[in-house]
Each structure stands twice: as structure tokens, then as C-alpha cells.
Amino acid sequence: MTWENYYMPSSIEEALSLLDKHQGEARLIAGGTDLMVQHKSEPIEAKALIDIGGIPDLKKIHEENGRVYVGAAATHSQVVSSPLLKEKGRVLVDAAKAVGALQIRNVGTIAGNVVTAQPAADTAIALVALDACVHIQSGSEKLEKPVLDTFLGPGKSSINPSKELITAFSYPTPTSLERTGFIRFARRDSLALPLVNLGFWLILKEDQKTVKEIRIAVGPMSTVPFRARETEASMKDVQISEEELEKAGLVIAEEVTPRDSFRGSADFKKYLIGVALKRAIKVVLDGKGVDWDD
Amino acid sequence: MTNSSKKRGLLTISFKLNQEDYTMEINSDERLLDLIRNRLGLIGTKESCGGGECGACTIIMNGLAVNSCIIPAARADGAEIITIEGLSKGMEDELHPLQKSFLEKGAVQCGYCTPGMLLSAKAFLDQNSGREVSREDIKEAISGNICRCTGYQKIVEAIYSYALERKGNN
Structure with a gap:
């Protein structure tokens, strides 16, 4: 079975009313870079697709x-080139840069x-590192929840694309003492899923270190996505x-x-995640008051 | 797009392709690649992996390089598209100077990836028309296009040499 209708609404209201009209039998499509691939092996069960990629808001x-x-429908390329995010969302910009290749980043959201x-x-x-909030609309109801709470399992989200529309993600504007960063290790720089990836957000004390x-x-x-809470606690103060980064690397490992997996053994990934943590923090704090030879 | 389906699953869309206007009736689940190849007969756009990982089906849509194998044709409504057949459109020569550069530098072997490579390069150069580009920038721009023959060196050289020449002409 395949979809019989394809809608391209131009407003949030129109998208919501189409969802409502189809009573759970339509589903939203954003970039479609995953959905269109998945459809080939496992046909999407929906009577209609509602494309949210043309909604300016x-x-x-x-x-x-x-x-x-x-x-929600901002593409990875839009994130990469956003002056606001370059200044106030480095972790997201660097993560978006790592996704797929240009053709995917131009479309995927x-x-x-x-x-x-x-x-x-x-x-x-x-987004998990930023502890971002997901803004969702379902019918006339608006709700917000931490992005981490939406992940239920591999390929399983708490968000139902036949009923709920994500409108945006948000996080508090960082202060001058906050830093974020992202790193990944993969076989190639493009078109390769990561062996490990890591994003962090931190706030420094007044001493900047x-x-x-x-x-x-x-x-x-x-x-x-996993929050390394033990490592987080060990790094406080x-x-x-x-x-100290060496020590934190051992804790997270x-x-x-x-x-x-075919990408690498568990032991190798444990080792790499320690390296990732050290390197990600070092890159961001380098030349910013932290003396590495202490 | 208002969904003006007359029969189940059919939609009417309008778009501009290689500077010509089209209005067509399409299936709601049709891929843009199939529309281009099978219905319009423009077979310069290739299909290889069919899953957005090789770039053989790259076209330029609204100024951006995209993989047409994972774009629903319905999304072409209102779009402006360039395929390899349109690259030299409006030029005196049959070939775009970028294509000539590929020939001069020996950047083509089996040729299957070439249309996609050229369109990724074109989109990238158009977006960076006012600035000097490096070989590294070019590698990044074509990193979504896989070539199994050339080892990429000559492709990068071909694009780089055209970028320099173009800059000289400006």
C-alpha cells in the first residue's frame, strides 16, 4: 500500500487541520531522507503524506x-549556515555539519x-546535550517536553507523526560562561554513521576554567541517545x-x-568515547584561559 | 499545492526544468528521479544506490544539490530544477566550461557519477561565486558523490581549474 495523497500545506494551522481531517491515517513528512529510503523496504502505511518542508514558520x-x-523543518544546511547558531549553538552546528553529505543536509531536517x-x-x-525542549502541537493542544524523553528505542519516538507536529526545539540563550561542542569518529568524514559521537554543554565558574x-x-x-550522568557528576567543580580530562575520559569509558558491531568492537568504542570527551572539550576551551600544561 | 486529484493518487504539479515550464499529472508516491528519467526521458540523471548515499542522481533544485532518488516528485511543485541536460543551456557551446574542464583534466572514466559530480560542483560554485575556493572546499562539496574509478584527484583538479579560470574572467 502506498499514499494516495501528498499535501504541501503552507501554514502550521493547515498542516494540523489536514492531520485532523485524516484521523490518524495521514502522516507528516519533513525532508523525507529517511522516510523515502525506508519506504522501499518497508512501505509506509499512511493514506496521505503531509509535507511540512514548505511551511515558513x-x-x-x-x-x-x-x-x-x-x-522543526530547518534543514541541516540551514543550521550549519545560521549566524545565530554559529554564535549560540556550536554543538548543533558542528553536529549538523557531520550529517550525511551535502545533498542530505540540504533536505534532511x-x-x-x-x-x-x-x-x-x-x-x-x-539537542540532548543542550537539554533542548521539543515544542509539539496536536490539534489545538500545545505541549513541551525534554527532547531526551522522546526517544523510546531504536527507531521509536514518543512523537506520533500521524497526530503530533513538532513546531520547534528551544534552549536557553547561552551566557558568556557557557560552552558547547561536538565531536564524532567515523570511517569517512561523509556518508558514514559514527563509531561514536559526543555533544556537550558546560557552564564554567567565574575563573573560566x-x-x-x-x-x-x-x-x-x-x-x-545516552546522557553520561556519572561522568557529568564526576566533573562538577x-x-x-x-x-583532569584524562580522568574524565576513564570515567566515561x-x-x-x-x-x-560491524563498525567497531565495544572495547574500541569505550576507548574512543574517552578520547572524544577529552578532545571535544579541549578544542572548545583551547586558548580560552585554560592552560593545558598545568 | 492544492490537491487537485481527479483520480485516486494523481496530482497535478507545475515546475520549471532546465528553464522550461512543465505542468504534469503525477502519482502521489512517485520519486522525482522517476519523473525525470522515465516520464521526461532525461536519462542523464543516473540511479545507483537509490538510497541517498551515492549522489549519482544529484540534480539542482532551487539552487541546492539534492538526491532526486529520495525526493517525492510532488515536492517539485513550484520548484526550479536543473539536470545535466540543462547545464549548458543558453550557451553557445554544447558543453558547459565545467564539462570541458572535466574532459581536459581526464576527470571522467566510466562516466556514471559524472552528471552528479558536475551538478554538485555547479551548485557549489554558484553559491560561492564571489569568493576564492580551495581544493578542500571542493572535496567537501562533492563528498556526497561517490566515484569508483578516478580516485577523485582529477575531478577535484577539473573543478579547481575551472574555478580559477572563472575567477580570472570575472
């Missing part, structure tokens, strides 16, 4: 009332990457140095539980 990237908003719920999705990891609080998101270490 869903493509906006902006700042409002102390929060940064990234529209941030919301699509979250709803597809792959444990290694680069931008999903970045002591961690006040840190969030670390990693993939693919579990069935869903730590003054960052080569030696112990904390994660990757599986052996």
Missing part, C-alpha cells in the same frame, strides 16, 4: 525572550532526525586540565555500554 531559526528556537530516533543521530545528540555544571550526550552507546 517551521523553518525559522531565531532568538526570543532569552531562548534560541530552531524550527532537525525534527526528522529526532522523530527517526536513531541512537547515533548527530543532531539528536546535540572550573566546571560549574556539564551535560554530556553520547551515541550510539545505547538504544537511545573540577578545574579543567589535561590531567567505564560508564558507557556500547555493543560490538
Whole structure:
């Protein structure tokens, strides 16, 4: 079975009313870079597709009332070239750059990457590191939830694309003491899923070198994007140095539980995630007041 | 797009392809690649992996390089598309200078990836018309196009040499 109708609404209201009209038998499509591929092997069961890629309000990237908003249908390329995000969302920009290749980034969207719920999705990891909030509309109801709560398992999202529309992701505008970063290791720079990827957000104390609080998101270490909370706790109040990062690398290697896969063994991934943490933080803090030879 | 389906599953879309206007009736689940190859007979756009991972089916849609094998044809409504057949359109020569550069540098072997390579290169150069581009930039721009013959060196040289020449002409 395949869809009989393909709609391209131009507003959020129109998309919602189409969902409502089809009573669960239509589903949303954003970039379609996953959906169109999946459809070949496992036909999509929907009577109609509702394409949200042409809705201007869903493509906006902006700042409002102390929060940064990234529209659901913003493409990875839009994120990469956004001056606002370059300044205030480095983890998301660097993650978006790592996705697929240019042709995929030009089409694939941030919301699509979250709803597809792959444990290694680069931008999903970045959004988890930012502890981003997902803004959802369903009928006349509007709700918000932490992005981490939407991941239920590999390919399984709590968001039902036949009923719920993600409108945006948002997070608090970072202060001058906040830093974010992203790193991934893969066989190739393009068109390769990562062996490991890691996104972090941290806030420093006034001395610019002591961690006040840190969030670390990693993939693919579990069935869903994983928050390394033990490592986060171990780094609280730590003054960052080569030696301390070395220690944190050992903690995270112990904390994660990757599986052996064709991309690499579990032991190798454990080792790599330690390297990833060290390197990601070092790149971001280098030349910014932290002395590595301490 | 208003869904003006007369029969089940049929839609009418209008788009511009290689500078010509088209209005066509399509199936709602048709891929843009199939529309281009099978219905319009423009077989310069190739299919290889069929899953958005090789770039053989690359076209330029609204100024961006995209994989036509994973784009629903319905989305072409209102779009402006360039395929390899349209690359030299409006030029005196049969070939675009970028195509000539590929020939001069020996950047073509079996040729299957070439249309996609050329369109990725064209989209990239158009977007960076005012600035100097490096070989690294070019590698990044064609990283979604896989070639199993050339080893890429000559492709990068062909694009780079055209970029320099073009800059000289500006």
C-alpha cells in the first residue's frame, strides 16, 4: 500500500487541520531522507503524506525572550549556515555539519532526525546535550517536553507523526560562561554513521576554567541517545586540565555500554568515547584561559 | 499545492526544468528521479544506490544539490530544477566550461557519477561565486558523490581549474 495523497500545506494551522481531517491515517513528512529510503523496504502505511518542508514558520531559526528556537523543518544546511547558531549553538552546528553529505543536509531536517530516533543521530545528540525542549502541537493542544524523553528505542519516538507536529526545539540563550561542542569518529568524514559521537554543554565558574555544571550526550552507546550522568557528576567543580580530562575520559569509558558491531568492537568504542570527551572539550576551551600544561 | 486529484493518487504539479515550464499529472508516491528519467526521458540523471548515499542522481533544485532518488516528485511543485541536460543551456557551446574542464583534466572514466559530480560542483560554485575556493572546499562539496574509478584527484583538479579560470574572467 502506498499514499494516495501528498499535501504541501503552507501554514502550521493547515498542516494540523489536514492531520485532523485524516484521523490518524495521514502522516507528516519533513525532508523525507529517511522516510523515502525506508519506504522501499518497508512501505509506509499512511493514506496521505503531509509535507511540512514548505511551511515558513517551521523553518525559522531565531532568538526570543532569552531562548534560541530552531524550527522543526530547518534543514541541516540551514543550521550549519545560521549566524545565530554559529554564535549560540556550536554543538548543533558542528553536529549538523557531520550529517550525511551535502545533498542530505540540504533536505534532511532537525525534527526528522529526532522523530527517526536513531541512537547515533548527530543532531539528536546535540539537542540532548543542550537539554533542548521539543515544542509539539496536536490539534489545538500545545505541549513541551525534554527532547531526551522522546526517544523510546531504536527507531521509536514518543512523537506520533500521524497526530503530533513538532513546531520547534528551544534552549536557553547561552551566557558568556557557557560552552558547547561536538565531536564524532567515523570511517569517512561523509556518508558514514559514527563509531561514536559526543555533544556537550558546560557552564564554567567565574575563573573560566572550573566546571560549574556539564551535560554530556553520547551515541550510539545505547538504544537511545545516552546522557553520561556519572561522568557529568564526576566533573562538577573540577578545574579543567589535561590531567583532569584524562580522568574524565576513564570515567566515561567505564560508564558507557556500547555493543560490538560491524563498525567497531565495544572495547574500541569505550576507548574512543574517552578520547572524544577529552578532545571535544579541549578544542572548545583551547586558548580560552585554560592552560593545558598545568 | 492544492490537491487537485481527479483520480485516486494523481496530482497535478507545475515546475520549471532546465528553464522550461512543465505542468504534469503525477502519482502521489512517485520519486522525482522517476519523473525525470522515465516520464521526461532525461536519462542523464543516473540511479545507483537509490538510497541517498551515492549522489549519482544529484540534480539542482532551487539552487541546492539534492538526491532526486529520495525526493517525492510532488515536492517539485513550484520548484526550479536543473539536470545535466540543462547545464549548458543558453550557451553557445554544447558543453558547459565545467564539462570541458572535466574532459581536459581526464576527470571522467566510466562516466556514471559524472552528471552528479558536475551538478554538485555547479551548485557549489554558484553559491560561492564571489569568493576564492580551495581544493578542500571542493572535496567537501562533492563528498556526497561517490566515484569508483578516478580516485577523485582529477575531478577535484577539473573543478579547481575551472574555478580559477572563472575567477580570472570575472
